[in-house]
Amino acid sequence: MFKHVFGPVPSRRLGVSLGVDMVVPKSCNMNCVFCECGATKKLTLKRESFKDVDEIKNEIQEVLKSVKPDYITFxxxxxxxxxKDIGEVIEWIKKNTDVKVCVITNGLLLKDDKVVEDIKNADLIIPTLNSVDNLIFKKINRPSVESDVSQLMEGLKNLSEKYSGEIYVETFIIEGLNDSDEHTQKMIEFLKNIKFSKLQLNTLDRPGTEMWVKPASQETLKRIKERYNRNGIMNVEIVGEMKELEKKIELNAELVKNMEEKRKYSEKELEKIYKIEK
Known part of the structure; x- marks a missing residue:
């Protein structure tokens, strides 16, 4: 029985991604309006051990007997x-498998050196930065009253100084909130001073927490990308659709059920990576 591992996920950014869930539903320090996992009913602000680490390792080992994902993604x-156990599991994966590791994070804890130390062995870290304006940040990410965007900005600087792997900074674009030229210029001034491999412009692909959040248009995304490019930030990517695999994966009903309990996937998405009989 699989309790902690899910997928592999048809990921627009990572290809075939085997998910590892280190926390219990829904443990988060933000309540982002676009989150595909639903609302955070009670913010979790303290790091803790949520799960049995040996169970997680055993599940990863079992799945890898039949599937070779592009990434194992936290x-x-x-x-x-x-x-608190994420570092131990990442280290175990790096020692016992040949699969790359990705950590997707909202970035709020990255100013903590212990957190950066725990995830330093990952091949790729994807932190989110939706705004450097505190008011807009709070409207989109809805953190606790004690948190503000300066913590996230400090964390990204800390990560860029102390981590040697790849960093893809994700910006989730919501028209009317963080898509103006003025806002993009503020982002540019900050991002010029940190090290990252790629800036990914993302938008709603599946239903988010709040129904009023809609996908940004391609015209808006292209305009923002062009402004970054004109100001010297060239490594900007608009996140596109998941590419279809030539060699499909055998579907494990339990792992897919775990995946769909976290967020919904369309039949079209699933057909891109799984062998599905009609």
Whole structure:
């Protein structure tokens, strides 16, 4: 029985991604309006051990007997860096498998050196930065009253100084909130001073927490990308659709059920990576 591992997920950014959930639903220090996992009913602000680490390792080992994903990705039912055990599991994966590791994080804990130390062995870290304006940040990410965007900005600087792997900074674009030229210029001034491999412009692909959040248009995304490019930030990517695999994966009903309990996937998405009989 699989309790902690899910997928592999048809990921627009990572290809075939085996998910590892280090927290329990829904443990997060934010309540983002676009989150595909639903609302955070009670914010979790303290790092703790949520799960049995040996169970997680055994599940990963079992899945890898039949599936070779592009990444083993820490995400799932909340913010993965809230887990005190994430470092141990990443280190075990790097020692016992040949699969790359990705950590998807909202970035709020990255100013903590212990958190950066715990995730330093990952091949790729994807932190989110939707705004450097505190008011807009709070409207989109809805953190606790004690948190503000300066913590996230400090965390990204800390990560860029102390981590040697790849960093893809994700910006989730919501028209009317963080898509103006003025806002993009503020983002540019900050991002010029940190090290990252790629800036990914993302928008709603599946239903988010709040129904008023709609996908940004391609015209808006292209305009924002062009402004970054004109100001010297060239490594900007608009996140596109998941590419279809030539060699499909055998579907494990239990792992897919775990995946769909976290967020919904369309039949079209599933057909891109799984062998599905009609």
């Amino acid at each position: 995400s799932g039912s909340g913010e993965p860096t809230l887990s």
